[in-house]
Amino acid sequence: MNNDNQLEDFVLVSQHLVMAEHLNPNHAIFGGQLLGWLDVDVYLFCTNKLRYKHMVTVSMNNVFFRAPAYLGDIIQIFARMKETKRSSVTALGKAVAFDPEKQAYRDIIECEITYVALDENGKPARIFNQDADDTQSL
Numbered sequence: 001m002n003n004d005n006q007l008e009d010f011v012l013v014s015q016h017l018v019m020a021e022h023l024n025p026n027h028a029i030f031g032g033q034l035l036g037w038l039d040v041d042v043y044l045f046c047t048n049k050l051r052y053k054h055m056v057t058v059s060m061n062n063v064f065f066r067a068p069a070y071l072g073d074i075i076q077i078f079a080r081m082k083e084t085k086r087s088s089v090t091a092l093g094k095a096v097a098f099d100p101e102k103q104a105y106r107d108i109i110e111c112e113i114t115y116v117a118l119d120e121n122g123k124p125a126r127i128f129n130q131d132a133d134d135t136q137s138l
């Protein structure tokens, strides 16, 4: 269990309860479920940061499954911006299993996700900056 500053600069973006339908045959959470939660939740974090919602996931890199999560675990998803380029934004996502009784958590998974902003024609669109509220076609 951790309670140090490994999550410094990360923002809590969502929480999920591990239910029976999220488990694999080993009775631990299915990795694809965690990746799905991270993909959507980090996307929402980025759309809010950039104030732009027409983005697609282009890559998920450096995925590390640190420890299994089990039925009843509370999964907290954290995100942090890494970089914004011309049309792409890369953010770091982390999931931890949080124990509200001990106020402690254990690391479950981390990864890096890149999204590309699209214009109305589905082509990459320029991201002006992290706080921009509009984009334009390249």
Ligand SMILES: CC(C)(COP(=O)(O)OP(=O)(O)OC[C@H]1O[C@@H](n2cnc3c(N)ncnc32)[C@H](O)[C@@H]1OP(=O)(O)O)[C@@H](O)C(=O)NCCC(=O)NCCS
Binding pocket: 055, 056, 057, 058, 059, 084, 085, 086, 087, 088, 089, 114, 116, 122, 123, 124
């Ligand atoms: C995302 C997509 C529009 C990019 O199209 P593309 O023709 O490769 O566009 P470009 O080559 O101009 O690249 C656009 C940006 O994507 C980035 N990019 C492309 N491939 C990448 C990869 N594998 N990893 C990280 N970034 C990548 C480029 O670096 C570029 O970033 P920049 O403009 O900030 O410099 C296209 O690949 C696509 O539609 N992919 C499918 C997306 C999808 O369906 N996702 C799943 C559902 S959300």
